[in-house]
Each structure stands twice: as structure tokens, then as C-alpha cells.
Amino acid sequence: MNEERREFPGVDRKERMQLISAGLPIRxxxxxxxxxEGVLLIPDADTAIMExxxxxxxxxxxxxxxxxPANNDISLAMWHIEKGKFLEAAxxxxxxxxxxxxxxxxxxxxxxxxxxxxxxxxGEPVLTGLLEAFAIQQQRQVGEYKIPVGGPxxxxxxxxxxxxxxxxxxxxxxxxxxxxxxxxxxxxPGGLLTYGIPNFKLPKEYVFDLWGDxxxxxxEFQPNTFIGKDKNIDExxxxxxxxxxxGVGANVDAPMRVEGEDIPGVINATEFLIRSNVPDExxxxxxxxxxxxxxxxxxIGGGDTAADCxxxxxxxxxxxxxxxxxxxxxxMPGNSHDRELATDEGAEYRFLIxxxxxxxxxxxxxxxxxxxxxxxxxxxxxGRPRPIPxxxxxxxxxxxxxxxxxxxxxxxTIAKTTPKLQTHKWGLxxxxxxxxxxxxxxxxxxxxxxxGPDLVVTAMVAGRKAAVSIHEYLT
Ligand SMILES: Cc1cc2nc3c(=O)[nH]c(=O)nc-3n(C[C@H](O)[C@H](O)[C@H](O)COP(=O)(O)OP(=O)(O)OC[C@H]3O[C@@H](n4cnc5c(N)ncnc54)[C@H](O)[C@@H]3O)c2cc1C
Numbered sequence: 001m002n003e004e005r006r007e008f009p010g011v012d013r014k015e016r017m018q019l020i021s022a023g024l025p026i027r028x029x030x031x032x033x034x035x036x037e038g039v040l041l042i043p044d045a046d047t048a049i050m051e052x053x054x055x056x057x058x059x060x061x062x063x064x065x066x067x068x069p070a071n072n073d074i075s076l077a078m079w080h081i082e083k084g085k086f087l088e089a090a091x092x093x094x095x096x097x098x099x100x101x102x103x104x105x106x107x108x109x110x111x112x113x114x115x116x117x118x119x120x121x122x123g124e125p126v127l128t129g130l131l132e133a134f135a136i137q138q139q140r141q142v143g144e145y146k147i148p149v150g151g152p153x154x155x156x157x158x159x160x161x162x163x164x165x166x167x168x169x170x171x172x173x174x175x176x177x178x179x180x181x182x183x184x185x186x187x188x189p190g191g192l193l194t195y196g197i198p199n200f201k202l203p204k205e206y207v208f209d210l211w212g213d214x215x216x217x218x219x220e221f222q223p224n225t226f227i228g229k230d231k232n233i234d235e236x237x238x239x240x241x242x243x244x245x246x247g248v249g250a251n252v253d254a255p256m257r258v259e260g261e262d263i264p265g266v267i268n269a270t271e272f273l274i275r276s277n278v279p280d281e282x283x284x285x286x287x288x289x290x291x292x293x294x295x296x297x298x299x300i301g302g303g304d305t306a307a308d309c310x311x312x313x314x315x316x317x318x319x320x321x322x323x324x325x326x327x328x329x330x331x332m333p334g335n336s337h338d339r340e341l342a343t344d345e346g347a348e349y350r351f352l353i354x355x356x357x358x359x360x361x362x363x364x365x366x367x368x369x370x371x372x373x374x375x376x377x378x379x380x381x382x383g384r385p386r387p388i389p390x391x392x393x394x395x396x397x398x399x400x401x402x403x404x405x406x407x408x409x410x411x412x413t414i415a416k417t418t419p420k421l422q423t424h425k426w427g428l429x430x431x432x433x434x435x436x437x438x439x440x441x442x443x444x445x446x447x448x449x450x451x452g453p454d455l456v457v458t459a460m461v462a463g464r465k466a467a468v469s470i471h472e473y474l475t
Contacts, residue, residue, distance in 0.1 A: 008057040008079055019054045021124040022047055029344040033314050036277060038203040039341065040105060040133070045084070048134045052081035055126045058118065064128055067116035069457045070097045074113055074128050081131055090139035093132055098168035098464060101140070101206045103457050104132035106197060108335050112457070140209060147217040150177030155474045158183060158241040160227045160414070163191020164456045165247030165447025167214065168463030169470070174217045176471045181241075182219060185226040188282040191249055193456070196270065198277045198308050200315070228413035233421075233443060243470050246429060246438070246445040247463060250410040250453050256300070260358030261404075265294075265366025269305045269405035276312045294400025295319040298369060300355055301405035302327065307338040309403045310347035318401075322348040324355055326374050326387040352376075354389060358402060368398050408453045418443070428452055436466030444470055 025041040026032075032039050043051070055078035058064075064074040073092050080089035093100035109115070109129035117125030139145050155178045159166045162184040170180045188194055190207045215221075227233065233244055253268035260266065274283065275291040297313040299306050302325040313321045323342075325332065328351045332339070339349070352374045361367030373393035376385035410427040422430040422439035429438055429445040436444040446462030448454055 006057070006060055006075070008075075011057050013056045016054060016056050017119070017122075019050070021051060021054060021127060023124065024127060024130060026341075029341075029346070032200065033345050036199045036312075036315055038105075039200050040130070042134055042137050043130065045086070045138075048086075048131055049082050049084065051127055052078045052131055054119065055079075055082075056119065063116035063118060064113040064126075067112045069112070069455070069461050070103070072096050072100075072113070072132075074132075077135060078126065078128070078131065081135060086135050086138035087142070087144055089131075089135040090145070093135065094145070097457075098171040098460055099164065099210055099456070100132055101136045101210055102164070102193060102202065103460065104129050104136060105202050105206065107455065107457050108337070110335070110337055145213065147171060147213050148175055149217050150175050152179070153177040153474065155179065155242045156181070156240055157243045157245065157470060157474075158236045158239075159245045159247065160184075160233075161191060161247035161249060161447070161449070162186075162189035162221065163247055163249050163447060164193065164459035165249075165449075165463035165466075166191070166245065167210070168460040169245045169247060169444075169446065169467045170214060170219055170463075171217075172464050172467030173470060174214070174219060176467075178471070178474065180219045181222060183222040183225040183227060185224070187223050187284055189221060189223075191247075192251070194282065195274050195278060196251075197456075198273060198312055200311065201308070204279070226413070228417040232417045233414070233440075234418070237442065242442070242474055244443045245436070245463070245466055245470060246414060246443065246449060247447045247459070248411065248414060248449040249459075250408045250428070250448040252409045252411050253404065254406040254409055256355075256404050256406055258356055258358065260360065260366075263358050263360045263366050264364065265400060266358050266402045266404065269299075269301070269309050269403055272309055272403045273305075273312060276316055291316070293318050296399045297321045297401045297403065298355075298397065298399045299323045299403045299405055301325070301407070302332040303334040303405065303407065304338055305334075305407075306405040307334055307342045307347075309405050310342045311338075311345055313401070313403070314342075314345050314347055320348075321346065322350055324353045324369075324371065325349065325351050326354045327376060327384060328352060331376075331384045352387070354387065355402070356394070359396070366399060366402060368396050369402060370394060370396055408448075410449055410452070434465060435469035436462060437469060442473065444473075 062075045077089040077092040113128045114125040119125050159182045162182045193207045297318040299309045355369045357370040359368040372389045374387040380386040412427040415423040420440050436446045444466040446466045447459035
């Protein structure tokens with residue numbers, strides 16, 4: 001976009017600066033902890049119009065446009081909403097985003113579009129994420145949306161991984177008329193949208209709606225297919241695929257390497273979130289046993305996943321739910337909004353504590369965790385103060401369940417079974433960041449499997465960029 005002011009007739013910025021936001025509509029904590037239903041409430045039309053009128057339509061390129069990794073034309077969408085043209089607003093998002101129903105709910109808006117809104121310097125920024133969710137819900141309610149499918153090209157593309165990157169790549173390629181098959185190791189599509197992000201942040205029906213659009217557009221899905229074990233990329237080319245996109249994410253839980261990690265009651269965040277949030281019929285066979293967390297649950301880690309685990313444990317009925325983190329709140333990588341929600345729901349954060357040993361009771365199950373107090377010293381490679389143990393400060397906390405939320409690594413199976421596919425030494429796939437091209441002819445990649453753990457919106461953008469180069473490659 002050029003640096004200019006588009007015509008939004010009648011916008012009086014001074015007058016608009018006086019308009020007050022009704023705030024983010026969320027269910028009260030005492031009500032929402034009783035179930036796993038969505039926490040955010042979608043506003044009615046009048047409230048949405050009033051919120052959209054708060055936009056002062058900054059000169060192009062607007063700060064919110066620049067801060068959005070997808071470059072959504074948010075200013076134009078706000079304009080349509082305030083005029084009551086909700087479907088037009090929804091279509092503005094659909095031009096640059098393959099999953100606005102998801103991004104509107106899970107993007108860290110405070111750090112992206114809303115964080116860049118100049119109104120946030122004095123009060124509440126325009127609640128752009130909420131209004132995106134509103135516009136897309138309006139479009140769904142009138143059943144208005146269909147992916148426009150291009151005329152058949154006769155080319156077949158295999159997409160490995162039905163997560164954000166894979167889905168977005170598929171959505172763009174089907175518009176060009178290519179035949180798409182998505183293969184995934186899990187029984188259902190969605191990647192971390194289905195098997196990671198809890199239902200109270202992202203109700204699963206939004207993922208099913210999105211998936212329904214792809215199925216209607218003719219995309220085929222092969223579930224329970226682990227590429228690198230059930231078949232490999234060379235076999236996909238032999239089956240007749242003309243190009244392959246790899247969107248496998250980074251889904252291996254980082255290990256902790258302390259004594260007692262194998263005691264029953266010590267569980268990885270991924271397994272915990274899947275078993276507490278995913279409906280039975282979508283669970284992989286090995287995760288179908290009932291989850292019992294007991295009364296005292298400790299979560300180890302300081303990121304968004306830790307907050308999701310705390311909030312899920314509260315909803316499972318645990319009486320005491322707390323987070324153990326070895327630095328202080330100032331160094332926590334997770335989103336402060338999620339931390340506030342967790343605290344409001346009754347979870348507690350305990351800082352400068354390092355678990356060093358998990359202890360079993362007489363029944364062989366987890367009974368306690370031994371910890372040591374920490375202090376901060378000079379910054380380490382991450383730029384954050386280095387935590388070091390304080391001698392002779394060991395203490396014991398009684399717990400029934402420990403959830404380890406220490407971050408994620410990529411799975412190296414594909415890299416090891418695909419000749420000439422270059423990876424970094426820790427397993428992330430090497431690509432040209434603009435095109436998604438890998439070192440292997442006809443193989444493209446994007447999302448967390450390339451960047452390491454990141455965001456839904458960045459994986460979505462990577463999938464879309466790769467689709468552009470796959471289309472060029474095929475034609
Ligand atoms: C608990 C949690 C909460 C999060 N919350 C947020 C949030 O609120 N907002 C946000 O923006 N981001 C959030 N994220 C991050 C976000 O979910 C990821 O950045 C995003 O899902 C990455 O998309 P992807 O397509 O690269 O990978 P994924 O979504 O991980 O999808 C990869 C898919 O590939 C499949 N796969 C893997 N290996 C193979 C194989 N060899 N063969 C076949 N299939 C394979 C997997 O089964 C999976 O379906 C969260 C992450 C976690 C773990």
C-alpha cells in the first residue's frame with residue numbers, strides 16, 4: 001500500500017477519539033471454569049458497529065495492517081462493519097487470510113494488530129480481533145461462504161500435515177484448480193487447532209467449519225498416515241503427485257531430564273491437553289483412557305502452553321492448580337492476557353522455583369515434587385537473566401499430577417527418510433523463507449516445522465506463500 005489517506009467520508013478523528021469501547025465480552029470466571037466452552041462472547045450487531053466506529057482510519061499503510069502478519073486490510077473491514085456491511089467485511093479478511101475464523105480468536109492481538117492501534121496509547125485499542133470474529137460469524141450464519149475452486153489443471157499435490165500451514169496451502173492451491181490430498185498422522189484434521197489449543201480458547205466447531213469448506217472444495221484427506229513410517233515422500237512422487245508440501249509442525253514435547261519423569265502422574269503438556277480437550281471420537285486409540293488429575297496439579301513452564309494447561313486443570317476440578325517457573329514473571333515468554341485469565345480462574349503462579357526430582361508414593365504413583373529456590377544472574381544466550389539454584393533451599397511440594405510444558409521440538413522422521421532434504425541440526429527443515437522451496441526438487445515446506453514453534457497466523461502465511469511457488473512450479 002502507498003502512504004496515503006483513503007477516502008473514508010465523514011470520519012472526524014477527534015470526535016471518534018471520544019468514543020469509548022464496551023470492552024472484550026468474556027464469560028465471568030466463576031461461570032466459565034465449570035465447562036470447556038468458549039470464553040469469548042461474540043457481540044451483537046449494534047455493539048460491533050459502535051466498536052468499529054472507534055477506528056480513526058490511519059493513513060495507509062495503517063499500523064494494524066503492518067502489524068498483521070497476513071496484512072489484513074483491517075481499516076477497510078472496520079469501515080464495512082460500521083456501515084452494517086458485515087459480509088463485505090468478512091470478504092476483506094478472506095482475501096488475505098485462509099482462516100479468519102481461527103485467527104480472530106487465537107492471534108495474540110495485543111502483540112499484533114491491536115498492539116499497533118494508536119488508540120491503545122490512551123485507553124482501549126479498537127478490538128479488531130473481536131470484530132473479525134463477529135464479521136466471520138455473520139457470514140457463517142447466512143451460509144454465504146464457499147471457496148472458489150479453479151478449473152482443473154490435472155496436477156496433483158500431496159500436503160503432509162493438516163495443520164494451519166497445510167490447510168492454508170491447500171486452500172490456496174484448490175483455488176488454482178489443483179487436486180489436493182492432505183495426509184496426516186492423526187485421525188482428524190486441524191493439527192494443533194484440534195490437538196493442542198484448548199476448546200475454551202478455540203471451540204472446535206470453528207475448526208470443523210473451516211475443514212467443511214475444504215471438503216466442499218474437493219480436497220481429499222488421508223488420516224492416520226505417518227509420512228516417514230507408513231510411506232515416504234519418494235513413494236508419494238511414485239504414486240503420481242507432482243509436488244509435495246510439508247507442514248508437519250514441531251510437536252515433540254521437550255524433555256526435562258530429571259529423576260522420576262516416568263512415574264505415573266507426570267505427563268507431557270500435549271498428551272494432557274489432548275486428553276482433556278478433544279472429543280472421544282477424535283482421540284487417537286492410545287489416548288482414550290480417562291484422565292484423572294487429583295486435587296493438586298503443578299504445571300512446569302512459562303509459555304502459553306503452560307497457561308492452557310493450568311486453565312484445563314482448573315476445569316477438570318483440581319482444587320489447587322499452580323505453575324512453577326524458574327525465572328520471574330518479567331521473563332515469562334507467554335502472553336500476559338492468557339496469564340490474567342488463568343489467574344482469574346484460580347490458578348496461581350509461583351516464581352523462582354526449579355523442580356529437581358519427582359517422588360512416587362507407596363502406591364507407585366506421583367506423590368510429591370522436590371524443588372529448589374532460584375535467583376537471577378547475568379543474561380544468558382536468550383538475553384534473559386540466567387536462573388541459578390540457591391544452595392540448601394530444597395523443599396518438597398505434595399502433588400497428584402505434574403504437567404511438563406517446556407516447549408516443543410520438531411520430529412525428525414521426515415528429514416531422515418527423505419534423501420537430499422536439508423535440515424538444521426536440530427531438525428527444522430531449511431527453506432527459502434519467501435517461497436517455501438526446500439533443497440529437494442518439488443518439495444516445499446512451511447509453518448512450525450520450518451521456523452520452530454510460532455503462531456497460527458505465521459504458519460498460515462507460510463502455507464499461502466508456498467502455495468504461490470507451488471503453483472508457479474506446476475505451471
Ligand atoms: C498448547 C498450544 C497452544 C497454542 N496456542 C496458540 C494461540 O493461542 N495462538 C497462536 O497463534 N498460536 C498458538 N499455538 C501455536 C500454533 O498452534 C502453531 O504455531 C500452529 O499450529 C503451527 O501450525 P503448523 O501447521 O505448522 O503445525 P501443526 O498445527 O502442528 O500441524 C502439523 C500437523 O502435521 C501432522 N504431522 C506431523 N508429522 C507428520 C508426519 N510425519 N506425517 C503426517 N503428518 C504429520 C501433525 O499430526 C499435525 O496435524 C499454540 C500451540 C500449542 C502447542
